Amino acid sequence: MSFPENVDKDSMMKQAQNIWTMLDEMADNNPQAYRKFIDKHMKEGKEYMKPPEPHMCVMTMITSTKRRYFINFCSWNKIPEPKTPDDAIPVMGTPVLHDKDDNGDFTYSGVAFNPKILEEFGIDCKNSMDRNSLINLAIDYIFNQNKITLSRSFTILPSKSKSKGNLPVLQKAFQGLNKNADQEFDEHLSEMEKTFGLQGCGAKDSLLNKLAHMSTEDNEQDKNAPNIQLPGLGKEQPKKQNLIQEIDPSNQIHDAELKVPEYSLEEIHKEENLEKLVLTVKLPGVHKVSECELDISEDDIDLTVQDRYHLNLSFHYLINDSIASAKFNKSDSSLVINLPIQT
Known part of the structure; x- marks a missing residue:
């Protein structure tokens, strides 16, 4: 994964080396625990590398042309979850795509969140206003990214229609956004594997998720960057407002100053x-x-x-x-x- 500007590369590599050393010691002193550890992270690594999965689809329209617009909400393990209620909520979006069906031409795009965010605020959310807040933030995000103004009057498609448009094209669009970062990170891991001699075939891939999250956790948010607020999060216990953080090459965060009321x-x-x-x-x-x-x-x-x-x-x-x-x-x-x- 590419290193953000405000992350110390030497520190990142040192943390990775410590993991390699720990695994070598585990392999020598407790081979059974070592194998269990590797198997666990291999499984997690495979989950992490899966493409984004459709979660729900929202239909609205482009206000200037009245053209139908479908927002595909996708669940993706590569999008990290916020560590606390005060942290930014990461999101990644695809470019705008076009397709047609029996009713004519339409436009669509995808937004990806960590699975836990969609479990709490997605299609099965008990509080519809929380779900609507997430949808309105997706509309704000699409405007900030593509300068397309979408109607705030929307319809959530039935649960059997989790996506609209060409799903393989949508998934490739997401993976294309992340391709260079994955390739660079994999090259760093390969170099460290040769240097430190990690035991066990395939162990490099098993640690992909853990090391990738290191760079995310160490990537301190720019305190001067604007933020998009997600109002009304968490009704069971008092929480501060969450933020939504865009995952893109420039790591920009856009702002929406006022709340969207219920x-x-x-x-x-x-x-x-x-x-x-x-x-x-x-x-x-x-x-x-x-x-x-x-x-x-x-x-x-x-x-x-x-x-x-x-x-x-x-x-x-x-x-x-x-x-x-x-x-x-x-x-x-x-x-x-x-x-x-x-x-």
Whole structure:
């Protein structure tokens, strides 16, 4: 794996040498424990080298063209998990890809997280707002990476449809992003194996995961870099806000200053026709409607509460913005917005 600029290469190599020495001593003094250790890490190494697996797929649209856009959330062992609730949440994203189905052309891309992140905040998350926060952060990430503005109105595909687009192409795109780093790291390991004479065929690969995580743990985040916040993490015990950290060659971290508030969007039908949309936004800490700045157009809505919240949604339907209305409920600090559909 490539060494980040702020990681001491000599220190990294010294740590690796210590592991080699420890294994040599174990092989001499306790061959059975040595073999058990190697077998365990061989198994972990194989898991680590697996391609990303689809976890869930979200459909939204590009606001400027109304073209369908699918976000493929993938689980990948190569993406490290945060060590504490205060640490950044690493993520890696693919370039934008294109495909077509029976409904026409569509655009898609992938975002990969550590499996434990998706177990907690993915498709089976008990709190839908936590899951929505992760999805909204993926939308922010795609904008920061590709300058594509996606609608905040989205649909999670059924669990049997975990991906959309060409999955092998998507997996190769992920592996292509990581190829140079893996090759360089493997070369370092090969050099150390020759130097220190690690016993046991294939032991070099068995330590890939452990050594790769060393470089991640030693890679201290730039304190001056902006961050993307993941609001509402962990309801069972108090936690500070997590951060989401992009895994890319430049190790850049982008920012989203304001929280995306919790919201729900309901379709109201009259007979068989869609009559209006009702958007309910939860705004804890807001006490009066004058704190809200609301802008409604025929195809989107923009809500800002200074220094607290920002919500921007685009709609699949045209809104009759001239007769749209909003009501603020002080009892639960919620804003209910009625959005009649153009006929």
